Amino acid sequence: MKSIPRRVVTGIKNGKSAIIQDETVQNAVDHLKGLLISDIWNTQETPASLDNEKRIPNTAFPQTPKNGTYFRYVSIPPDADLGITAQPGQPHPLMHQTDTLDYIIILSGELYLIMEEGETLLQPGDIVIQRGTNHAWSNRSDQPCIQLAVLIDAQNN
Template structure:
């Protein structure tokens, strides 16, 4: 497994009533689900309101499943579709990575570009764009020649 972009995580805490850094290191739970598709679930919670004394790290999964009443904080580097063996999209054919989660997702494009594909339409996202994804069927399609890096916060949701 070749992992080239491992995010750094800084965690703050309290000691004797004073704030301090309790962790500053590269994350260790980075996985490559498909060649070049890197996912690291940076942090998770399992309750709302959040218990700040608890540390909860989870196994990276291709399709996220946050704990009930919890959240994921996810780093994703998405390679070009051609590097994943995904052919150019054919009209009226679903993207092979189409999926749906029962989450409210806040997604920020940090670098590169990719398409957000929905059942009825798609849109090109570029660096700095923000997506509020509300439990819809969707896929990410990188039709460029460079990886796209996104950060996502996924919150357990109900319909």
């Protein structure tokens, strides 16, 4: 398994703010060859509890708890490494939709955000506000793309 950044978790110890955990993330999973996902943190309700953590299994497509959130680290390999080929006039093979509002930032590499109508190239520092729409990610480069995402349970009206 590839190494991903460490996770530092704060809390209260002896009545004072403290670092409770400082470790390399342990729950990283390769769902497809080279597609590394780690659900770093989640909340189970709103308002969020600050007292404890409920570990969740990593899934290729998120299963955000009702009224909850996910904080997700994703390393997306090149399409060629995944064996993905998008056919002209057909939906991208990884097209999907979730009932979440997602705040995504590209940390490194590049990635295409593909919608049912149109696409755009994302590069480091770009931010995406993904509002529960059908979408796919396509890495047409020869290097992985790393993104961080906060997924918030939402409802389509």
